[in-house]
Amino acid sequence: MEQRVFNFSAGPAGLPLAALQEAQRDLLVYPGAGASIMEISHRSKAFEPVLQSARDNITQLLNIPSNYKVLFLQGGASMQFSQIPMNFLRGTGKSADYILTGAWGAKAIKEAKKEGATRTVWSGKEEGYKRVPAQSELDLDANASYCHFTTNETIEGVQFQTEPEVGTVPLVCDMSSDFLSRTFDVTKYALIYAGAQKNIGPAGVVAVIIRDDMLAKVPDGLPSMLDYKLAADNDSMYNTPPCFAIYIVALVTKWLINDIGGLDKVDARNREKAKYIYDAIDNSDGYYRGHAQKDCRSLMNPTWRLPNEELEAKFVKEAKAASMDGLKGHRSVGGIRASIYNAMPVDGCKALAEFMAEFAKKNG
Numbered sequence: 001m002e003q004r005v006f007n008f009s010a011g012p013a014g015l016p017l018a019a020l021q022e023a024q025r026d027l028l029v030y031p032g033a034g035a036s037i038m039e040i041s042h043r044s045k046a047f048e049p050v051l052q053s054a055r056d057n058i059t060q061l062l063n064i065p066s067n068y069k070v071l072f073l074q075g076g077a078s079m080q081f082s083q084i085p086m087n088f089l090r091g092t093g094k095s096a097d098y099i100l101t102g103a104w105g106a107k108a109i110k111e112a113k114k115e116g117a118t119r120t121v122w123s124g125k126e127e128g129y130k131r132v133p134a135q136s137e138l139d140l141d142a143n144a145s146y147c148h149f150t151t152n153e154t155i156e157g158v159q160f161q162t163e164p165e166v167g168t169v170p171l172v173c174d175m176s177s178d179f180l181s182r183t184f185d186v187t188k189y190a191l192i193y194a195g196a197q198k199n200i201g202p203a204g205v206v207a208v209i210i211r212d213d214m215l216a217k218v219p220d221g222l223p224s225m226l227d228y229k230l231a232a233d234n235d236s237m238y239n240t241p242p243c244f245a246i247y248i249v250a251l252v253t254k255w256l257i258n259d260i261g262g263l264d265k266v267d268a269r270n271r272e273k274a275k276y277i278y279d280a281i282d283n284s285d286g287y288y289r290g291h292a293q294k295d296c297r298s299l300m301n302p303t304w305r306l307p308n309e310e311l312e313a314k315f316v317k318e319a320k321a322a323s324m325d326g327l328k329g330h331r332s333v334g335g336i337r338a339s340i341y342n343a344m345p346v347d348g349c350k351a352l353a354e355f356m357a358e359f360a361k362k363n364g
């Protein structure tokens with residue numbers, strides 16, 4: 001078999017080997033089903049516990065209270081950019097607050113504007129999306145229908161360390177690129193959504209955690225597939241769910257619980273991983289220049305520049321030759337981005353940090 005590389009892809013991203021191996025083992029015959037999990041009814045005795053375990057694992061990892069529902073939806077995180085304002089902004093006569101810290105937040109605002117009034121309560125755009133705002137910089141509306149932010153801006157590598165304080169306004173969050181990567185308090189949120197393909201599974205499914213009082217606000221007359229209440233009332237099975245993607249989410253979350261040891265351990269491990277890379281940046285005498293302001297650095301997507309674009313291209317090429325792939329930064333930021341989601345082993349970050357030191361010595 002060909003060797004697997006250290007995969008620094010931004011998404012879809014690496015998956016834990018243990019989960020892939022289990023899926024491979026059970027690919028042709030899922031135990032008790034006599035067929036692949038892809039080949040059986042989503043209403044079968046074999047599949048229902050799979051969805052249930054994906055839900056239970058997420059509930060356990062995040063200690064989610066009983067007044068929240070965990071849903072599995074489709075359409076990517078990008079569909080949530082529309083679904084949220086369709087359910088909670090359209091026709092309310094209120095406006096929605098958006099905190100803008102990067103490219104994904106900008107897309108969320110673009111879709112929300114189609115549904116109603118929005119206010120951008122802080123924007124990092126002029127500064128090139130290098131940081132998140134201080135609480136005192138937020139121009140919040142106490143009467144907003146909700147306040148939306150992006151915990152981790154995947155392209156720029158800028159991450160909130162704690163959630164903004166928004167009083168009684170429902171806090172809504174795109175957690176696509178740092179979901180289940182660190183500990184946080186679910187009860188601060190009204191709605192959390194995350195595309196699976198960064199941290200918890202393959203593309204094709206979005207995890208949504210929604211508080212019951214939000215479900216009660218869902219208006220009548222929405223398209224069925226965009227109605228959170230209908231999804232919740234039908235346990236995410238109003239129509240055929242993305243069975244295989246949910247199955248992989250169940251395996252990845254089981255790995256987080258059993259192999260890594262729960263979210264505290266996941267959190268500590270991800271901090272250790274990111275430290276290797278940020279130390280390599282900070283100890284390079286300015287050869288590597290981090291994009292994000294230090295106190296807003298992402299634990300998931302460190303981004304940095306080299307002295308020039310030629311050296312950046314050389315860095316990416318030589319890293320690839322050394323079995324470290326996917327390091328080219330997004331074209332809007334340039335430079336290097338190392339996406340080091342949950343599945344990236346500590347050894348991958350260690351190897352990259354060593355490569356960085358070597359490369360700077362040779363090409364400095």
Ligand SMILES: *Cc1c(COP(=O)(O)O)cnc(C)c1O
Nearest residue numbers: 076077078104154174176177195
């Ligand atoms: C990847 C990503 C998205 C888009 O996800 P899709 O599933 O492709 O729609 C949205 N927000 C963030 C923060 C992301 O990282």
